[in-house]
Amino acid sequence: MALKGKVLIAQGGGPTAVINQTLAGIVLESRKYGEMTRTYGAIHGVEGIVNENFLDLTQETSYNLEQVAMTPSSALWSTRIKPDSKYCHDIFQVLQAHDIRYFFYIGGNDSADTVRIVAEEAQKVNYALRTVHVPKTIDNDLVLNDHTPGYGSAARFVVQTFMGINLDVRAIKGVYIGVVMGRNAGFLTAASAIAQKYPDDGPHLIYLPELEFHLEKFLVDVKRIYDRYGMCIIAVSEGIRDASGMPIVTTLRKNLEIDGHGNVSLSGTGALGDSLAQQVKERLGISRVRSDTFGYLQRSFVGSVSDIDQREAREIGERAVQLAYWNNVNGSLTIHRTGNYSVDYRLVGVEEIAAKTKVMPDEFINKDGNHVTEAFLLYIRPLLGSGLQIPSHLMAPRVPKLLIGK
Amino acid sequence: MALKGKVLIAQGGGPTAVINQTLAGIVLESRKYGEMTRTYGAIHGVEGIVNENFLDLTQETSYNLEQVAMTPSSALWSTRIKPDSKYCHDIFQVLQAHDIRYFFYIGGNDSADTVRIVAEEAQKVNYALRTVHVPKTIDNDLVLNDHTPGYGSAARFVVQTFMGINLDVRAIKGVYIGVVMGRNAGFLTAASAIAQKYPDDGPHLIYLPELEFHLEKFLVDVKRIYDRYGMCIIAVSEGIRDASGMPIVTTLRKNLEIDGHGNVSLSGTGALGDSLAQQVKERLGISRVRSDTFGYLQRSFVGSVSDIDQREAREIGERAVQLAYWNNVNGSLTIHRTGNYSVDYRLVGVEEIAAKTKVMPDEFINKDGNHVTEAFLLYIRPLLGSGLQIPSHLMAPRVPKLLIGK
Structure with missing residues (x-):
């Protein structure tokens, strides 16, 4: 059975053009389920959590959320803090105090590592908490993923x-x-x-x-x-x-x-x-x-975005909520290429992603x-998405010279 | 009566996102008139003229020309050479040899100056030549113009x-x-x-x-x-x-x-x-x-362009040909703001534009x-044109703190 309690979303690391699509996907999907009693957003990532700086995204209008989804960069702002165990413990204390039962962290491999440690903290004291890392990075350097939202x-x-x-x-x-x-x-x-x-x-x-x-x-x-x-x-x-x-x-x-x-x-x-x-x-x-x-x-x-990237960033946010709610599981969402071109989203153990780097x-x-x-x-x-404008050269023939070479 | 002979187009100075709209405007309009027997394009601006490096744009397909029009940067390439009197004399020799009777130079204030000297060379020997400077510059620094194509x-x-x-x-x-x-x-x-x-x-x-x-x-x-x-x-x-x-x-x-x-x-x-x-x-x-x-x-x-800028760059090229053909005049095209927002195009003496700089x-x-x-x-x-995407922030209310400040 699905956990009952609040949802917390945070964004970490560098911004991307579609990271707010993922945010919108999580917010809109989580607002459908009665057990997800509130949907909070942490301002400035993990810093916002330890400082209890939350927005109540349950009270964000859907229209504005769609506008934000199309806006690049992290709407919840970001942080460069890479939490150690002590910091993750503090994070967990706040989650517990606010009765947060679903924690979605949108970020790269460092953020995945934070999710991993927070999940361990919860387990230590038997606090029921769904923790899901949702990928984003323009660097495209997360292992197991065919590619990451933001890269395209x-x-x-x-x-x-x-x-x-x-x-x-x-x-x-x-x-x-x-x-x-x-x-x-x-x-x-x-x-x-x-x-x-x-x-x-x-x-x-x-x-x-x-x-x-x-x-x-x-x-x-x-x-x-x-x-x-x-x-x-x-x-x-x-x-x-x-x-x-x-x-x-x-x-x-x-x-x-x-x-x-x-x-x-x-x-x-x-x-x-x-x-x-x-x-x-x-x-x-x-x-x-x-x-x-x-x-x-x-x-x-502002104004250069891949529609494929937008769509995937939105879907992966939705899927994160669906998996946490219906399947009661923790982990990291990943994108897999299943055809030319089609994808699906799977959940893997967050430790498989955390702190690892994929290269070319x-x-x-x-x-x-x-x-x-x-x-x-x-x-x-x-x-890269559709509608990419392709430059064209003139193709007209050369005119014979009249003066030079005569 | 309109002069009979060839048309030559050149592009000078730094590229813009819409300079090829002006090129297309001149080519498509000049191809309508029987007296304009051919439409040539000089490769690398004035360098291309003295070296007789011409494309026969009469043989460019309209479809490709429209593709090129949407492509930023100078399709005819450019030059940083600022011709002196001797150079302008050489230019004129080539125009004469090819029976060019219409010379359109798309450029900034330096290009206007070149047009001015070439016109003088033609006048000296009583060679009938229509010379028109057509403005472009991202710097927006041409006098008399409300603004210049490329700036928007x-x-x-x-x-x-x-x-x-x-x-x-x-x-x-x-x-x-x-x-x-x-x-x-x-x-x-x-x-x-x-x-x-x-x-x-x-x-x-x-x-x-x-x-x-x-x-x-x-x-x-x-x-x-x-x-x-x-x-x-x-x-x-x-x-x-x-x-x-x-x-x-x-x-x-x-x-x-x-x-x-x-x-x-x-x-x-x-x-x-x-x-x-x-x-x-x-x-x-x-x-x-x-x-x-x-x-x-x-x-x-590639992919950031003002539709207003596109339209004006196209129109000013067309108008250059129309004025040269129907009115038999030389000069520099200028853009004037006539309403909020509307413009018209006028012809001024090229010496009023040449080598002068407008600042804020x-x-x-x-x-x-x-x-x-x-x-x-x-x-x-x-x-700036239409359809400019405007960023949006989240507007959700803050959540009261439970731990901090208690």
Whole structure:
């Protein structure tokens, strides 16, 4: 029989374009069941829980909830706190005090780990609690999942960006370096390959954090492409690293900021792109070298979303509630590809997801280590959704010259 | 009576999202008139003319032309060459050799100047030639024009970006600096103000190249906002300069690249944003400070376009051909606002536009010099087009605390 009590939803980690679809899915579904007496939202993730900062989403209008669902970024805001056991104990105390019996945490692998520990706390004192981790991350780095909600939309933004860059660089030529988010997994950077429509379109080179980055090989690659096309468009993961595992940005620049997790800040700065551009200028003697770091635009730009991603993010929220209510189970929701293209959602043990990272499999990376394979293109295409505008070139014939060569 | 001969179209300067609408407008309209015997397109602007690199656009399919019209960036590619008198003479020689009688140059104020000199060359030898400058620039800096084709779409991209940034920064807090294109005119940066929906939305501060930028005042502004909201979102023009007219990026950084016009490269590098972020971190002791430089995305991203901008860019191309054909006149097309919101297109002497720069008028800038006025919001709103998605926040009530404060 279903537990009776309140529902609590929290969002963790970086925002995505569709994370609020999942929120709406959970809220709307949980409001259908009498046993789910209230639906609360924690403000700023786990911080909001320990501080008892809750919104009563039972009193949110459905209309506004649908508007919020279409709004990117975390409507409940987020946190970068990664709770330890003590913190998880505090979380549990609050859940118990508010008679919360269903805890849905929308997040990545760190959030899954929090769900795991909170579930253990409840078990210790025999407090009946349904705990469900619902996936989201633009990095697409959760194990067991074919892909994660949020990835398709961020990938679509990256594709739209590189489509434009192809057109822009072609007009004036030169070298262009676009730096894409992704500390450990290169899925988002790899998405740029979809921008190649015409044979000489970029990105001509794609560098991922899965492989060692060698500056010398990079320069050889760039020169080869530039000599051939008079231009070279490059997609680089912010997380590319050298043979010792050191982020390349730290080997090229000093005085970088360290974030709360002890990692070098890779986003919110143009350091990596600027440093690589400088190498290309100085070492290859190419004068027009530009770099853009796509930064926060990739995960929160308003107006670029994959409809497939939206739908899946909504459904996985609904399914989370349905499984917790009807099946009385804990775990982590996962997306599995069942056809071309169809998916289903399954529940796995949260410990199978927690604190683990999926990276690009070998079959998605070309053997030169500077581009993707056709297997990857097949993998990603449906995730980008429908209605993606495709650029077109003029096809008119050349006019014979009258003065030159006479 | 209309001249009989060929039509030549070229595109100059930086690309926009709708410049190919203007191209399509000229091509489709010119193909209606028997006296316009062929319609050529010059590849890489004036470079393509002197090298006789022409496409025969009479043989472009209408369907593909419509696809190209929807594609951002210059389909005929571009050039950064600013022709001197000798170069304009060479251009004229080629026009004459190909019996070109209509020359349409889509570009900014530099392109207008080229049109002016080419017209003079033709007049010198009594060669009958219709020369028309058709405006485009994301900078919106052409005099006499209410606004320019390309501006509305780039502005829409900037708005969509800051809407997302508002949501993203709100979730985790901190200071965010977004660097927007605009060397002399701040219109594009100012557009960010439209992203403010809720009272505490950013951008809280907007800095334009029209006013002197004082680092000390900037830091005071940032601190005031940050103390109030726990966050501060800032839009900065890449062209902000100090009292002596020196770009701020050069006062904060050394070893910057000089472009073909002798100007410091402001785009394609994160230098300005990173330098300002460093100042905020070091001087104000705020730990989470991020900056993004929107770079080339603002002018070529595929999938963000204003329908108003599209329509006007198309119409102004058509009108250019109609005026040249039916009225037998030379000049520069301009856009005038005639109602709220309606426009008409007029022809002015190209010398009235050439090599002149419009900047933000005083009535569009607030008296503190760190934001825009309501007059500017009224001015820009229609240019952004329809269907702009507006973010929504949750409106649910707070839940009373049970543990804290008891």
